[in-house]
Amino acid sequence: MFATVNKSFVLYFFQRKDDSMNEAQALKHTFEHTRTYFPSLGNSYKGRPVLFFDNSAGAQVSQFVIDRVTDYYIHRNAQKGTIFTRTAEMQQTIVDARQLAADLVGATDHTEIAFGQNATNFFHLYAHHLGRDLQAGDHIIITEADHHANVNPWMELAERDIHVHLWNVDAQGSLDFDHYEQLLALKPKLVAVGWASNATGTIHDMPRITAMAHRAGALVVADGVQAASHIAMDVKAADVDFAAFSTYKIFGPHMGFGYVNRDRLERLEGWRIQHELERDSYFFEVGSQNHEGIEGFIGSMEYLAQVTKDAEGNGLSLDKTPLANSRPSRHEIAGAMHFAHEYEQQLTDHFLAKLADVEGVVLYGKSAEQADERLPVFSFNIEGIETDTLGHALNDASIEARTGNYLAINLMKRLAEPFGGSALRISLVHYNTVEEIDLFFGIFAQVLTDLKMKVD
Ligand SMILES: Cc1ncc(COP(=O)(O)O)c(C=O)c1O
The missing domain is CATH 3.40.640.10 (Type I PLP-dependent aspartate aminotransferase-like (Major domain))
Known part of the structure; x- marks a missing residue:
């Protein structure tokens, strides 16, 4: 009896693990495809792909x-x-x-x-x-x-x-x-x-x-x-x-x-x-x-409806979510945002894991342990480097990211006081990818090495 229960538990466990693997892959597949709807995401500058990381200020628009x-x-x-x-x-x-x-x-x-x-x-x-x-x-x-x-x-x-x-x-x-x-x-x-x-x-x-x-x-x-x-x-x-x-x-x-x-x-x-x-x-x-x-704006909602269609076509479902019984149009439009949030958790986890390896980093807001309480919006500083210096260096490397207080003036004054209330913000949305994050950290490491050499 014990052996049977144990076996079915093991089977159940592996099936669950498999389901969530499939779900993670279906989300990745769905959202990597969303990039094809955005003509402006394929831009390059001086032969390098542009990394658009200023989405919290304003996102790109689809066809x-x-x-x-x-x-x-x-x-x-x-x-x-x-x-x-x-x-x-x-x-x-x-x-x-x-x-x-x-x-x-x-x-x-x-x-x-x-x-x-x-x-x-x-x-x-x-x-x-x-x-x-x-x-x-x-x-x-x-x-x-x-x-x-x-x-x-x-x-x-x-x-x-x-x-x-x-x-x-x-x-x-x-x-x-x-x-x-x-x-x-x-x-x-x-x-x-x-x-x-x-x-x-x-x-x-x-x-x-x-x-x-x-x-x-x-x-x-x-x-x-x-x-x-x-x-x-x-x-x-x-x-x-x-x-x-x-x-x-x-x-x-x-x-x-x-x-x-x-x-x-x-x-x-x-x-x-x-x-x-x-x-x-x-x-x-x-x-x-x-x-x-x-x-x-109607076009932007048509885009979201298309994303939900893509997600459902990839086997994802809203059945067990609060949107399960929503009216058809809400199901279509808000559904995309439900899936987007699920997918963005992958981006958040990946970004925070990479950021943790950066020397001298000071991150504001929720840590990796509380990643489900945050969006993929990351404000941080690097000890010993002025925020705007980082912004200029990233711009030279075709990375579009914001520095400053983003008009969250009181909050940034409180959190980033030693940096004059200013920080670098990398803000991602669902059309950003794990590959872009990896590319960013590769470039960022070089930027930091160069800047630290100048400081020394
Ligand atoms: C949280 C938040 N509230 C309000 C605003 C201002 O929005 P709008 O430009 O539509 O006035 C912004 C813009 O960045 C924002 O991020």
Whole structure:
């Protein structure tokens, strides 16, 4: 009996191991293929392939986007607000695009979405409209981890004697929940917080943050910008009230969109934005929009749908995921992001293993042991070398990576203080590869040797 159980356990174990090997290979196969959809990824400079590692600032676009923008100019280039067919088709395109954005982030439908200039603009709009009903003496919370886009608009409210509290991070740059509890005891009206850090790649626990805020009676405004290019977002599961996203980081054109939870607004008697929304569901889309960009955004969602198709064609499945029973269009679009996040874990593990061998490296954010709590966004410094010196040397070697504070100003001031609040950031997305990482570390080793020789 013992021998039989043992044998079947061994068989089960090896089968499981085999399945996950297959899954890892299917993910690799799927995402290496995504590169073929991006004409700009094959560029070279001075005979070397360009390594594009600035994805957290803005991603490349696929042929789907390029085709959509071209198609817009040929077939639907018109102004809104009248009755001829081309106008009607263009207006319908905008509604369709809003619906795709709703599918991507898990909103109820297109009525909860508005397009706009960018995410920063949405935070300013939210601060302006929500701020109108705040009184002198009210409290709101912003975080030390956030990009300044979700900091500055709220700081402006301090000019009206609204108390703006900075929720601290710990030494690793993670939000400190003990401090959060203390701040929530003040019964703040609002919490403005990022879903993931664009500097450290740390994923914040949005459902927990939101549940705690709501218990204290506060609304939550989420900065979904960084998370949306890496994970399947679900604004309903996270229960955020307002959010903003940048389409150009989700493989689309330079624009943004906002999410507004209508149910929450209905419960908020007295928030003036509710009445505005009742009059015009696209209150935030005042004036003319970037039609060609919105059409290009549709292309970026077509790209994601293609990735899901490719993944499923390679045997991957969403059956055991939260997307298993989602509506077809959400399944297609957010599905790609689910698979992307799974695949990016391979990139993260590989990158962190290689980085650990670099002498004098100071990494910010989650370590290899907590890799599942982070995105493949790596900010680090090398002892004894100025950050910008690294950036220039990498540029000379055809590596496009960012140095500075990436406008996560408070966070980088805290974490990288000995380096003047600045670090080198290598930010990857699903179209980057293990081979690119290896190529990078080969070049980086040479760059460091050369720089250290100069210093000595
Ligand atoms: C986390 C985060 N929030 C907000 C922004 C600003 O986005 P936008 O350029 O769409 O205003 C950025 C841009 O890098 C970001 O990384």
